[in-house]
Amino acid sequence: MTLVKFNNGLKNGANPFFNDVFDSLLNDSFIGDKLVSRVPAVNIAENDNEFHIELAVPGLKKEDFKINLDKNVLTISAEKKAEENVEPKKYSKREYSYSSFVRSFTLPDSVDHSKIEADYTDGILKLTVAKREEAKFQSREIAVK
Numbered sequence: 001m002t003l004v005k006f007n008n009g010l011k012n013g014a015n016p017f018f019n020d021v022f023d024s025l026l027n028d029s030f031i032g033d034k035l036v037s038r039v040p041a042v043n044i045a046e047n048d049n050e051f052h053i054e055l056a057v058p059g060l061k062k063e064d065f066k067i068n069l070d071k072n073v074l075t076i077s078a079e080k081k082a083e084e085n086v087e088p089k090k091y092s093k094r095e096y097s098y099s100s101f102v103r104s105f106t107l108p109d110s111v112d113h114s115k116i117e118a119d120y121t122d123g124i125l126k127l128t129v130a131k132r133e134e135a136k137f138q139s140r141e142i143a144v145k
Contacts, residue, residue, distance in 0.1 A: 067118055
């Protein structure tokens with residue numbers, strides 16, 4: 001079997017100059033900042049008793065968050081207030097900036113709407129959403145007759 005290499009690892013095999021130009025344009029903060037997602041990453045886990053929702057939102061305070069429940073839709077939003085009396089910084093590159101965001105999650109019918117808790121520690125917003133008793137998985141051994 002022969003291994004064939006195409007374009008010698010270049011994106012544009014005709015002229016490597018174009019690769020440098022496009023890489024510098026796409027990685028430039030003027031254009032690159034527009035392409036960076038402004039929505040925080042989320043992890044969702046489940047165990048027998050509850051759901052765990054974690055959002056990575058560094059640089060915010062717990063007062064910046066607003067969490068609403070409307071029927072089965074849980075909405076998490078934040079708006080960072082501008083700090084007064086702080087000198088403006090001139091950034092050469094700025095990739096994380098959550099001045100405001102909104103994330104919504106449709107909760108299953110198995111959740112207990114009265115038992116939702118939120119905690120913000122070390123840049124991670126953690127929500128615990130309890131399941132209703134009747135929705136919890138009941139395990140038991142079934143005897144064979």
